Amino acid sequence: xxxxxxxxxxxxxxxxxxxxxxxxxxxxxxxxxxxxxxxxxxxxxxxxxxxxxxxxxxxxxxxxxxxxxxxxxxxxxxxxxxxxxxxxxxxxxxxxxxxxxxxxxxxxxxxxxxxxxxxxxxxxxxxxxxxxxxxxxxxxxxxxxxxxxxxxxxxxxxxxxxxxxxxxxxxxxxxxxxxxxxxxxxxxxxxxxxxxxxxxxxxxxxxxxxxxxxxxxxxxxxxxxxxxxxxxxxxxxxxxxxxxxxxxxxxxxxxxxxxxxxxxxxxxxxxxxxxxxxxxxxxxxxxxxxxxxxxxxxxxxxxxxxxxxxxxxxxxxxxxxxxxxxxxxxxxxxxxxxxxxxxxxxxxxxxxxxxxxxxxxxxxxxxxxxxxxxxxxxxxxxxxxxxxxxxxxxxxxxxxxxxxxxxxxxxxxxxxxxxxxxxxxxxxxxxxxxxxxxxxxxxxxxxxxxxxxxxxxxxxxxxxxxxxxxxxxxxxxxxxxxxxxxxxxxxxxxxxxxxxxxxxxxxxxxxxxxxxxxxxxxxxxxxxxxxxxxxxxxxxxxxxxxxxxxxxxxxxxxxxxxxxxxxxxxxxxxxxxxxxxxxxxxxxxxxxxxxxxxxxxxxxxxxxxxxxxxxxxxxxxxxxxxxxxxxxxxxxxxxxxxxxxxxxxxxxxxxxxxxxxxxx
Amino acid sequence: xxxxxxxxxxxxxxxxxxxxxxxxxxxxxxxxxxxxxxxxxxxxxxxxxxxxxxxxxxxxxxxxxxxxxxxxxxxxxxxxxxxxxxxxxxxxxxxxxxxxxxxxxxxxxxxxxxxxxxxxxxxxxxxxxxxxxxxxxxxxxxxxxxxxxxxxxxxxxxxxxxxxxxxxxxxxxx
Amino acid sequence: xxxxxxxxxxxxxxxxxxxxxxxxxxxxxxxxxxxxxxxxxxxxxxxxxxxxxxxxxxxxxxxxxxxxxxxxxxxxxxxxxxxxxxxxxxxxxxxxxxxxxxxxx
Numbered sequence: 001x002x003x004x005x006x007x008x009x010x011x012x013x014x015x016x017x018x019x020x021x022x023x024x025x026x027x028x029x030x031x032x033x034x035x036x037x038x039x040x041x042x043x044x045x046x047x048x049x050x051x052x053x054x055x056x057x058x059x060x061x062x063x064x065x066x067x068x069x070x071x072x073x074x075x076x077x078x079x080x081x082x083x084x085x086x087x088x089x090x091x092x093x094x095x096x097x098x099x100x101x102x103x104x105x106x107x108x109x110x111x112x113x114x115x116x117x118x119x120x121x122x123x124x125x126x127x128x129x130x131x132x133x134x135x136x137x138x139x140x141x142x143x144x145x146x147x148x149x150x151x152x153x154x155x156x157x158x159x160x161x162x163x164x165x166x167x168x169x170x171x172x173x174x175x176x177x178x179x180x181x182x183x184x185x186x187x188x189x190x191x192x193x194x195x196x197x198x199x200x201x202x203x204x205x206x207x208x209x210x211x212x213x214x215x216x217x218x219x220x221x222x223x224x225x226x227x228x229x230x231x232x233x234x235x236x237x238x239x240x241x242x243x244x245x246x247x248x249x250x251x252x253x254x255x256x257x258x259x260x261x262x263x264x265x266x267x268x269x270x271x272x273x274x275x276x277x278x279x280x281x282x283x284x285x286x287x288x289x290x291x292x293x294x295x296x297x298x299x300x301x302x303x304x305x306x307x308x309x310x311x312x313x314x315x316x317x318x319x320x321x322x323x324x325x326x327x328x329x330x331x332x333x334x335x336x337x338x339x340x341x342x343x344x345x346x347x348x349x350x351x352x353x354x355x356x357x358x359x360x361x362x363x364x365x366x367x368x369x370x371x372x373x374x375x376x377x378x379x380x381x382x383x384x385x386x387x388x389x390x391x392x393x394x395x396x397x398x399x400x401x402x403x404x405x406x407x408x409x410x411x412x413x414x415x416x417x418x419x420x421x422x423x424x425x426x427x428x429x430x431x432x433x434x435x436x437x438x439x440x441x442x443x444x445x446x447x448x449x450x451x452x453x454x455x456x457x458x459x460x461x462x463x464x465x466x467x468x469x470x471x472x473x474x475x476x477x478x479x480x481x482x483x484x485x486x487x488x489x490x491x492x493x494x495x496x497x498x499x500x501x502x503x504x505x506x507x508x509x510x511x512x513x514x515x516x517x518x519x520x521x522x523x524x525x526x527x528x529x530x531x532x533x534x535x536x537x538x539x540x541x542x543x544x545x546x547x548x549x550x551x552x553x554x555x556x557x558x559x560x561x562x563x564x565x566x567x568x569x570x571x572x573x574x575x576x577x578x579x580x581x582x583x584x585x586x587x588x589x590x591x592x593x594x595x596x597x598x599x600x601x602x603x604x605x606x607x608x609x610x611x612x613x614x615x616x617x618x619x620x621x622x623x624x625x626x627x628x629x630x631x632x633x634x635x636x637x638x639x640x641x642x643x644x645x646x647x648x649x650x651x652x653x654x655x656x657x658x659x660x661x662x663x664x
Numbered sequence: 665x666x667x668x669x670x671x672x673x674x675x676x677x678x679x680x681x682x683x684x685x686x687x688x689x690x691x692x693x694x695x696x697x698x699x700x701x702x703x704x705x706x707x708x709x710x711x712x713x714x715x716x717x718x719x720x721x722x723x724x725x726x727x728x729x730x731x732x733x734x735x736x737x738x739x740x741x742x743x744x745x746x747x748x749x750x751x752x753x754x755x756x757x758x759x760x761x762x763x764x765x766x767x768x769x770x771x772x773x774x775x776x777x778x779x780x781x782x783x784x785x786x787x788x789x790x791x792x793x794x795x796x797x798x799x800x801x802x803x804x805x806x807x808x809x810x811x812x813x814x815x816x817x818x819x820x821x822x823x824x825x826x827x828x829x830x831x832x833x834x835x836x837x838x
Numbered sequence: 839x840x841x842x843x844x845x846x847x848x849x850x851x852x853x854x855x856x857x858x859x860x861x862x863x864x865x866x867x868x869x870x871x872x873x874x875x876x877x878x879x880x881x882x883x884x885x886x887x888x889x890x891x892x893x894x895x896x897x898x899x900x901x902x903x904x905x906x907x908x909x910x911x912x913x914x915x916x917x918x919x920x921x922x923x924x925x926x927x928x929x930x931x932x933x934x935x936x937x938x939x940x941x942x943x
């Protein structure tokens with residue numbers, strides 16, 4: 001156990017200050033918005049500064065020798081529960097990411113959530129999230145990580161269902177929590193199996209370093225690693241929305257947009273991929289598990305891209321985009337494990353994705369805040385492109401997402417495609433390229449619709465008549481209980497907003513800046529994370545294919561949505577069967593509802609209810625009734641015939657006495 | 665002839681008589697149908713017991729027995745008989761099962777105790793005093809056993825009060 | 839050995855009285871008859887005490903005192919029992935043991 005020093009206290013402050021903010025706000029100041037805001041911002045800025053300081057001073061740390069600082073938190077006779085922090089390049093980078101984006105979102109929310117009656121509660125929940133995410137990325141023991149994992153799920157539930165008076169929001173919160181919990185069952189089982197196989201460690205003391213070193217030192221057989229890795233991947237697919245339990249993420253868009261930007265694009269959903277990176281040596285020990293993960297990630301990538309092509313709600317498009325990009329990251333990690341390279345590609349994409357996806361969500365938030373509707377067709381009709389800063393930054397984000405040079409997304413996509421290329425079966429890289437094509441298509445569908453609205457009277461507006469009337473009538477999507485009813489009254493509120501408030505524009509500009517420059521830091525980051533730098537032999541064929549796919553997607557989007565004579569109907573309209581399939585989200589929600597009804601309610605619940613009513617209750621009742629019954633039986637002894645009782649007494653006495661005396 | 669009327673034989677004969685009176689009285693006390701006969705049988709048995717006490721070197725206790733038991737208790741029982749059910753009414757039919765059960769019970773206890781008596785070796789105490797006087801009895805009553813003496817008087821007081829209360833008919837009836 | 843100088847004689851006599859009294863307690867239906875039988879049992883116990891007093895006890899006054907106390911207690915008990923019998927007769931109009939069965943299960 002390393003001695004406790006300034007690093008430990010720094011990490012403790014990083015994790016503890018947001019927790020303190022949560023406690024103080026929830027107990028004392030949640031009715032006072034300004035005070036809550038001040039507390040939360042202070043307790044968010046300090047961890048940010050500490051995270052960057054740690055990132056800078058500990059930049060010589062390596063993966064092989066992480067810096068661990070632990071104390072014994074709870075000690076009983078034989079059980080020691082440690083609490084501590086593990087800092088290696090992976091966690092240092094993630095600390096910086098989480099700290100920065102969380103701070104930016106808190107600033108953005110000043111403008112977005114201003115005037116909302118739950119303002120204090122919102123910042124308390126954001127602080128809780130910050131604390132749990134920071135604790136997750138710096139945890140040294142699996143138990144601490146699991147606890148933070150669950151806390152992150154809790155804050156996600158609180159934030160998704162933030163406008164809890166709205167039924168769909170509270171339902172979405174429940175769905176998110178239950179579905180991710182479902183995956184966490186597998187996670188915990190994986191941990192239990194791990195402690196079972198590693199016989200000298202118990203669940204409390206199981207550390208991340210232990211798992212990785214055990215895998216490297218071949219203390220576990222490959223079958224054991226496969227089992228545990230697949231079980232832990234259940235938890236990862238719950239948190240990072242892989243097929244088939246990705247269904248909670250699109251519903252999570254019921255929460256406020258800054259929450260979507262923070263949790264469901266940049267940080268929380270990345271926690272799963274982060275865990276996979278952390279345990280990468282462990283996962284790499286089982287090619288079988290990696291192949292399965294690759295398959296699931298590919299399905300996720302393609303499935304959600306196709307759904308994103310037909311969505312009308314801008315947040316839904318970005319949500320499905322997040323799901324597919326998470327699949328892409330997982331593909332990168334899985335392929336790296338199979339091909340024997342490092343985890344850099346997937347993790348680098350996580351970093352750049354955090355920047356540009358948060359940017360995309362925040363821009364969408366500006367539009368939603370301004371126009372009071374989530375539907376980007378309606379926004380386009382009402383002159384969305386006139387908001388300069390959001391339009392420019394959303395285009396930058398979209399270019400990064402599609403993988404166009406010189407934005408960050410280009411470099412990270414190239415890295416992942418490069419790893420996929422090195423696999424023997426070229427099918428995977430083909431599917432990855434197809435996913436890139438679809439990504440570019442649906443991304444620029446949104447951009448072109450916003451940029452180039454059709455003229456009034458165009459037949460395309462007929463389709464959206466209902467939404468247009470609803471927007472001008474005063475009810476926007478998902479904002480019925482928002483405090484800004486006056487803005488939802490259509491374009492009447494335009495005159496009050498000259499442009500975008502600076503608290504909302506500032507994070508946009510900062511994130512756009514990150515998107516621009518992160519791409520050029522690929523080599524230093526690779527050296528930092530993995531300690532080795534590949535001289536990139538340029539695979540020109542792959543480069544051409546990738547850029548070609550991206551440009552092809554943009555071009556198709558231009559044809560369908562952007563050019564002057566476009567009919568504003570996607571090419572998918574020509575295959576109505578497929579289009580319906582995509583609109584129904586591949587019937588996944590229907591499948592899960594059927595599964596729930598048939599197996600959980602129909603079988604499992606019924607057995608449990610039967611057990612509860614007949615066995616448990618019946619048992620207790622049977623005890624009670626038998627008491628009563630035996631009491632009734634025994635009461636027959638009370639005959640009130642005095643002499644009968646006396647006779648028996650006398651007979652027993654004499655009988656015992658004679659028996660004892662006869663024996664002598 | 666002298667052996668027949670020697671003191672020992674006379675004493676033995678008298679003792680047998682006393683035993684017979686006792687047992688006969690007891691039998692009458694439990695077996696007779698008329699309740700008055702039971703009481704008289706009890707009185708007879710208790711007079712026999714007083715005789716037994718005489719043979720056990722305690723004339724004072726024998727006198728007390730006759731005074732208290734025969735003179736007070738039996739008379740009280742007679743009073744109670746007169747205050748209860750009329751004697752001319754026919755009694756309830758005899759239940760054979762009950763009789764047999766009672767015989768078995770009493771017999772079993774008798775056998776048990778008889779075995780106990782037979783199998784125990786009765787050892788007299790090491791030092792036996794020969795002071796049989798009533799003076800010593802009184803002396804002991806007022807010194808060693810004074811507490812019991814007082815408690816008994818309390819008991820008698822309570823019994824008197826209780827008997828009055830119960831027999832009066834409870835509260836409210838005078 | 840003379841009959842009246844042996845301990846066992848008196849003990850057996852007491853046993854006989856005890857047995858007869860016990861039979862009376864278990865078999866008689868009249869409450870007063872039960873009381874009479876109880877008096878017989880008490881006297882059997884008195885004979886026992888006096889017998890031990892005569893043959894085994896260290897000091898002869900002790901047994902006699904016990905017997906006197908038994909007599910006092912028996913007197914008190916008889917008084918109470920008789921008043922109870924009178925009260926029972928007043929309530930139930932009968933002093934048959936088998937009629938007083940209200941405490942039934």
